[in-house]
Amino acid sequence: MSRVLVSELKNKLGEEVSLQGWVHNRRQLGGIGFLILRDKSGIVQCVFEKTEIPLHESCVEVVGKVVGAKKAPGGLELHAHSLNIISEATQPAPIEIPKEDWHANPDTLLEYRHVSLRGVKAQATMKVQAELVKGFRSFLNNQGFTEIFTPKLVAASAEGGANLFEVDYYGKRAYLAQSPQLYKQIMVGVLERVFEVAPVYRAELSHTSRHLSEYLSLDVEMGFIDSDSDVMDLEEALLKSMMRQVAEVCQHEISLFDTSLPNIDVTFPRIPLMEARALIKEKYDYETGGKDLDPEAERLISRWAKEEHDSDFVFVTHYPQAARPFYTYPIENGLTRGLDLIFRGVEITSGGQRVHQHDMLVEELEKRKMDPEAFSGYLEVFKHGMPPHGGFAIGAERITALLLGISNVRFARAFPRDGSRLQP
Numbered sequence: 001m002s003r004v005l006v007s008e009l010k011n012k013l014g015e016e017v018s019l020q021g022w023v024h025n026r027r028q029l030g031g032i033g034f035l036i037l038r039d040k041s042g043i044v045q046c047v048f049e050k051t052e053i054p055l056h057e058s059c060v061e062v063v064g065k066v067v068g069a070k071k072a073p074g075g076l077e078l079h080a081h082s083l084n085i086i087s088e089a090t091q092p093a094p095i096e097i098p099k100e101d102w103h104a105n106p107d108t109l110l111e112y113r114h115v116s117l118r119g120v121k122a123q124a125t126m127k128v129q130a131e132l133v134k135g136f137r138s139f140l141n142n143q144g145f146t147e148i149f150t151p152k153l154v155a156a157s158a159e160g161g162a163n164l165f166e167v168d169y170y171g172k173r174a175y176l177a178q179s180p181q182l183y184k185q186i187m188v189g190v191l192e193r194v195f196e197v198a199p200v201y202r203a204e205l206s207h208t209s210r211h212l213s214e215y216l217s218l219d220v221e222m223g224f225i226d227s228d229s230d231v232m233d234l235e236e237a238l239l240k241s242m243m244r245q246v247a248e249v250c251q252h253e254i255s256l257f258d259t260s261l262p263n264i265d266v267t268f269p270r271i272p273l274m275e276a277r278a279l280i281k282e283k284y285d286y287e288t289g290g291k292d293l294d295p296e297a298e299r300l301i302s303r304w305a306k307e308e309h310d311s312d313f314v315f316v317t318h319y320p321q322a323a324r325p326f327y328t329y330p331i332e333n334g335l336t337r338g339l340d341l342i343f344r345g346v347e348i349t350s351g352g353q354r355v356h357q358h359d360m361l362v363e364e365l366e367k368r369k370m371d372p373e374a375f376s377g378y379l380e381v382f383k384h385g386m387p388p389h390g391g392f393a394i395g396a397e398r399i400t401a402l403l404l405g406i407s408n409v410r411f412a413r414a415f416p417r418d419g420s421r422l423q424p
């Protein structure tokens, strides 16, 4: 008998089927054994008479008849008559997988990530993320973008800052890439519109719920733009398309979380940083320090976007030069065409228009007391005719976590890396 998946059982009422999966949960009641079987598509209750059910997480095959059962999860169950143990668990699971609750004891859940990942919500998180990435790729492919693959071992920092990982590269110093930034720009000179899906590395010193040392960066870069508006137009259409894809394919996964899909029927508001700061002060009596928006200010500008525009997303534009990397296109009054996108209170994107003129780039490096010599390979390409261009990067774990209402970005990555975690 060939294997069917739990999700297919609704079409098999009254039939004999064979299921293969894991012992998600088990219970003995009188002479009757209940085995909750889990496979990649869901869980189902299997009812046995007089059968010893093996330990949680044992890998098993169950054969039986599919019957309607109003009280059972999913409205059906399996009246089972045989149980084959494919691979028996040799010790109890270190955590109670069916009780999955990642707000309690995050350290334990992460320590045993190889098994906590099997939880239904953890599994769903990975599926939703895969679907977001699929939506990212398919939208961009349809818009004439080409996927690129750039090095993660690099000679210089792209983003500046102190959060670079050093690597011994044949006796010389190299770094793990913080972003494909400079390479994706170079590739605009080749393919005009490019994107990349790849991990990047940040030696983050602060231990927060939104920072990982390794995260999946969804990068986009496009040539022949007029301004940063073109970049925002593209990102807005892209995100709406990604959300539509998730809504279509992941209804069940979304339903497991206390969340709803964002409103994609509105235009995402765009507000210059200075105006955002003034508005937050006036409306919510909060004064944000520094040149950027701090996390509380991000939360408040998002609140404004939701209250005034019914939007879960808001673009913050016109960042000052001092708050942006050297490659950001400068405009008058010390401002730039650099922008962020905030989703449900947290920044998920930085981006904007870039400098495409060689001399201006050298000037921007010098302004920031950076050595143009260290960027000679990158600068070279700007002597060979680069079009006006711009782009952005979305942190895949952040968008996944915010979409599902997961409060710690670590749980939106299968095997998170942070200051205190290098395994599993």
Ligand code: AMO
Binding pocket: 159, 178, 179, 180, 181, 202, 204, 210, 211, 212, 213, 214, 215, 217, 220, 347, 348, 349, 350, 351, 352, 391, 392, 393, 394, 395, 396, 397, 398, 409
């Ligand atoms: P930035 O450094 O702002 O910009 O990063 C872009 C997006 O990546 C995500 N992100 C992170 N996610 C998890 N852990 C981290 N430590 C972390 N750091 C950043 C966030 C952030 O918005 N080159 C530019 C992008 C561009 O201009 O195209 C860049 O890397 O979601």
